[in-house]
Structures are given as structure tokens and as C-alpha cells.
Amino acid sequence: MCAKKIAGVLGATGSVGQRFILLLADHPxxxxxxxxxxxxxxxxxxxxxxxxxxxxxxxxxxxNIIVSDCSSKNFxxxxxxxxxxxxxxxxxxxxxxVEAGIAVVSNAKNYRRExxxxxxxxxxxxxxxxxxxxxxxTAKAEGKPRPGFIVCISNCxxxxxxxxxxxxxxxxxxxxxxTTTTLQxxxxxxxxxxxxGIDVLDNIIPYIGGEEDKMEWETKKILGxxxxxxxxxxxxxxxxxxxxxxxxxxxxxxxxxxxIALKFKNRPAPSVEQVKQCLRDYVCDAYKMxxxxxxxxxxxxLEQPDRPQPRLDRNRDRGYGVSVGRVREDPVLDFKMVVLxxxxxxxxxxxxxxxxxxxxxxxxx
Ligand SMILES: NC(=O)C1=CN([C@@H]2O[C@H](COP(=O)(O)OP(=O)(O)OC[C@H]3O[C@@H](n4cnc5c(N)ncnc54)[C@H](OP(=O)(O)O)[C@@H]3O)[C@@H](O)[C@H]2O)C=CC1
Ligand SMILES: N[C@@H](CC(=O)OP(=O)(O)O)C(=O)O
Numbered sequence: 001m002c003a004k005k006i007a008g009v010l011g012a013t014g015s016v017g018q019r020f021i022l023l024l025a026d027h028p029x030x031x032x033x034x035x036x037x038x039x040x041x042x043x044x045x046x047x048x049x050x051x052x053x054x055x056x057x058x059x060x061x062x063x064n065i066i067v068s069d070c071s072s073k074n075f076x077x078x079x080x081x082x083x084x085x086x087x088x089x090x091x092x093x094x095x096x097x098v099e100a101g102i103a104v105v106s107n108a109k110n111y112r113r114e115x116x117x118x119x120x121x122x123x124x125x126x127x128x129x130x131x132x133x134x135x136x137x138t139a140k141a142e143g144k145p146r147p148g149f150i151v152c153i154s155n156c157x158x159x160x161x162x163x164x165x166x167x168x169x170x171x172x173x174x175x176x177x178x179t180t181t182t183l184q185x186x187x188x189x190x191x192x193x194x195x196x197g198i199d200v201l202d203n204i205i206p207y208i209g210g211e212e213d214k215m216e217w218e219t220k221k222i223l224g225x226x227x228x229x230x231x232x233x234x235x236x237x238x239x240x241x242x243x244x245x246x247x248x249x250x251x252x253x254x255x256x257x258x259x260i261a262l263k264f265k266n267r268p269a270p271s272v273e274q275v276k277q278c279l280r281d282y283v284c285d286a287y288k289m290x291x292x293x294x295x296x297x298x299x300x301x302l303e304q305p306d307r308p309q310p311r312l313d314r315n316r317d318r319g320y321g322v323s324v325g326r327v328r329e330d331p332v333l334d335f336k337m338v339v340l341x342x343x344x345x346x347x348x349x350x351x352x353x354x355x356x357x358x359x360x361x362x363x364x365x
Contacts (some may be wrong), residue, residue: 005079005365007356008034010070010093013041013050015190016084016107019349021046024082025059027353028292029360034075035065038089042069053191072100079365082352083108086192098148103365105151105352109210112152112218115232119152119221121159122291122354123284123298123320123346124166127226129355132364134230151355154222155214156347157182157247157256160339162222163322163346164299165262167282168275169223173266177242177333180215183250183257184208185310188343195249205249215245255310256343263333275335276301276327291357293350295321308340319345320354 007024011017012035024032036042041049047063068074070093075081083094083106090108097104111117116135118128132149139147154162161180169175186195189208199205220236220243227234250257264270270278279299286294295317301324302308308323316323319342330336341347359365 004029004031005360006030006077007032008036008075008078008081009084010036010081011084011086012046012067013037014084014086014192015053015187016344016348018050018052018054019344020082020084020352021059021062022054022056023293023345023349023353025061029357030080030353032062033065034068034078035062036068036070036074039069041067043067051191072097072102075102076100078102080105080356080359082349082356084349086190094150098150101146101148103149103359105153105355107153107348107352109155109214111150112154112221117150117152118233119154119218120351120355121154121162121222121346122286122351122358123295123322124162125222126285126355126358128233129358129362129364130226130230131232132359133362136364151359153348153351153355154218155211156188156341156343157184157211157245157258158215158218158222159347159351160256160258160322160341160343161215161260162219163341164279164324164337164339165219165223167278167299168262171278172264172270174264175241175262176265177263178219178260179244179262179333180246180258180260182211182245182247183252184211184247185252185254185256185343186249187254188256188347189249200249200251203251206246208247208249211247212245215247216243219243252310254342254344255314256341256347257308257310258339259336260339261330261333261336269334272327272329272335279324279327286354286358289358289361291354291361293318293320293354293357297321299324301325301327308338310340313340314342320350322346
């Protein structure tokens with residue numbers, strides 16, 4: 001068996017960072033060695049620096065790691081660095097890591113819109129990693145050292161949204177119009193400081209800054225395609241797909257729910273049964289590649305009239321699967337359905353780990 005790859009986590013104390021710690025403990029391909037966070041945490045043992053909020057206990061292997069500051073020299077032995085950094089600080093830190101030749105898989109929004117940076121939901125568009133492969137091959141052909149690179153993970157609500165869209169577009173052709181109304185968990189807002197109980201208990205907050213724009217834009221990149229020369233990703237145009245999002249924060253710990261409706265371009269539209277069968281039959285490439293964390297069932301189609309529910313369904317396939325229920329005809333568009341995804345697993349850290357498994361399988365790290 002090959003030696004494990006050395007991994008580091010930036011923003012290791014936060015909501016996403018803590019999920020990375022859980023997912024990387026006892027991972028067969030990666031050994032977590034370096035943890036980074038803000039100057040407030042640097043120099044402390046992880047157990048003292050992190051305000052642990054997961055329902056699983058902190059892995060023993062992480063407890064005594066001394067938290068580093070987020071300088072690339074502390075991560076120079078890492079084969080891969082996962083970032084769960086606060087977006088306010090992620091930009092220059094991640095840039096410095098890439099310039100130091102490090103492979104970074106980031107949850108932060110800062111580089112998602114760069115045309116040569118793949119924005120990847122690993123159960124949907126892993127082929128966008130061809131852009132990275134091309135960069136590595138070009139450097140090799142020019143006799144240059146292996147360059148650093150960044151792969152971005154999408155916004156967490158967008159990850160859940162695009163999962164059922166991908167097999168539908170593959171089988172029935174383009175989507176003309178798409179609407180989504182989200183009910184987002186509080187873990188999505190992070191832990192520093194997090195959503196105050198007084199704001200969210202007995203309440204719904206109908207605003208999440210920047211979220212609607214991110215969902216509308218990122219969907220077009222994720223469902224877009226790699227350019228012929230593999231140097232960048234081409235987005236779907238507004239003429240190709242119209243997306244409208246409304247985002248709400250609700251008093252749920254983990255798991256984003258979305259009520260979506262869509263209309264296909266092609267007529268006649270498929271039947272409800274064809275739509276459900278298409279979702280059930282979808283097998284993501286990461287599973288075909290035998291990646292360790294890939295979901296066995298990418299999309300769980302639930303038939304019970306009151307499902308999916310976050311507390312009952314968010315952990316399907318260990319949080320890497322997406323649940324879809326209440327698939328039915330829509331009197332305005334073609335279909336409507338309810339989608340549930342685990343926001344810190346397939347919406348964040350889990351996607352990061354699965355992307356790294358794909359990079360490893362494709363020999364890019
Ligand atoms: N939560 C979610 O579901 C999702 C979040 N994201 C994105 O992932 C990123 C992390 O989110 P989340 O975990 O929720 O956020 P948190 O607020 O919970 O965590 C932020 C992390 O950044 C660190 N940090 C803060 N300031 C600095 C600094 N100056 N230098 C270095 N590190 C710093 C914090 O360290 P310290 O504890 O020391 O302050 C902490 O580890 C964000 O960009 C977010 O938008 C993406 C998808 C989903
Ligand atoms: N904004 C999401 C979390 C997230 O994914 O944010 P961003 O797209 O900035 O990484 C939430 O609040 O639930």
C-alpha cells in the first residue's frame with residue numbers, strides 16, 4: 001500500500017474546519033498533520049484552541065496538535081491543504097500557499113469566479129479538474145517545477161441544488177428556468193461568532209448576505225463545461241438557464257433544505273416517474289472511480305410525503321448523498337421537489353475530502 005499523503009487544514013477551529021478534522025481522522029489516504037487558524041489560536045493545542053461543537057467527539061489524534069499560524073512555511077510538507085478560512089482572510093493566505101507550490105482545496109468564496117479555477121461539487125462536475133491537470137502537464141512539458149493550484153468548493157446551498165440537476169440535464173437536456181427557496185441550517189453561518197440563539201429561535205431570518213447571488217452565479221459555472229483547450233471553464237449564459245434563489249436561515253443545526261421548481265427547454269417534458277428514475281439511477285463518477293468517501297447512492301429519492309427532513313435524512317451516505325422528495329408536477333414550471341443536503345459535509349468539508357480523493361486517483365497530488 002502507498003504511504004498516506006500528508007494533509008493540513010487552514011481554519012481548523014471553525015465550523016468547516018472541525019468537520020474536516022472529523023472526516024480526515026483515520027482516513028485511508030490522508031494523514032492530518034498540520035492545523036492552522038488565526039493568531040488568536042496559533043501556539044495553542046487544538047483541544048484548547050477549538051470551541052468544539054460537533055456531536056461526535058474530537059478525534060484523539062487532533063487534540064494535541066499545536067495550531068500554527070497560516071503561513072505556507074508551516075505547511076511545506078503537506079501534499080494537500082484544505083481551507084475552511086473565514087473569507088475575509090482567505091484571499092491573500094490561499095494565494096501565498098499556491099505561490100509556494102501547494103495544492104489547496106478551498107471552501108472560501110474568494111477564487112470561485114476565476115475562470116481558470118475549477119468550482120467543483122465532486123458528485124456533479126469532477127471533470128472540471130481537467131483544468132488543473134492541464135496546468136500541471138503544461139508546467140511539466142516546460143520543465144518547470146510542479147506548480148501549486150487551487151480548487152474551489154461551491155457555496156453549500158448550491159452544492160445541494162446542482163446534485164439533482166446534473167443527471168436531469170444529462171438525460172433530458174437543458175433547464176430553461178429554475179427557482180429555489182432555501183431553509184438553511186445555522187452551522188452554515190460559521191462559529192465566529194455564529195447566529196445568536198435570540199435571533200433564530202422561534203424565528204426565520206429571510207436574508208443571508210450574498211447567498212442568492214452566489215447560488216444564481218455558481219450554478220452556471222458548475223453546470224458549464226471545460227473549454228476545448230482545457231485552460232478554463234465556460235459558464236452557461238443567462239439565455240441558457242435562468243436561476244432565481246431566495247434564501248432563509250432556520251433553526252436547524254445541520255442540513256440545508258431547498259424547495260425547487262424547474263422547467264426543461266425541450267418539449268414534451270419527461271414524466272414524473274422518468275424524473276424520479278433518472279435521479280435514482282445516477283451514479284457519480286467518484287463512486288465509479290472507487291473513491292473512499294463517494295456515496296454509494298448519490299441521490300436518495302424518498303417517497304414518504306413528509307420527507308426529506310434535516311434531522312432524519314442529512315446523514316444518508318454519511319452526509320455525501322443528497323435526498324430528494326416530494327417530486328411532483330408544477331402548474332407553473334414543469335416539476336417541483338424538495339432537496340436536502342448536509343451543508344458541512346457535501347456542502348463543504350466532505351466535498352473537499354472527496355475532491356482530494358479524486359485528485360489523488362488522477363495522480364494530481
Ligand atoms: N459553514 C458552512 O456550511 C460553509 C462554509 N463555507 C465557507 O467556509 C469558510 C469557513 O466557514 P466556517 O467554518 O463556517 O467559518 P468559522 O467562522 O466557523 O471559522 C473561520 C475560521 O477562520 C479562522 N480565521 C479567522 N480569522 C483568521 C485570520 N486572520 N487568519 C487565519 N485564520 C483566521 C478561524 O480561526 P479562529 O478560531 O482562530 O478565529 C476559524 O478557524 C468560509 O469562507 C465560509 O464562507 C463554505 C461552505 C459551507
Ligand atoms: N452562506 C452559507 C455558507 C456558505 O457556503 O458560504 P460561502 O458561499 O460564502 O462559502 C450559509 O450561510 O449557509
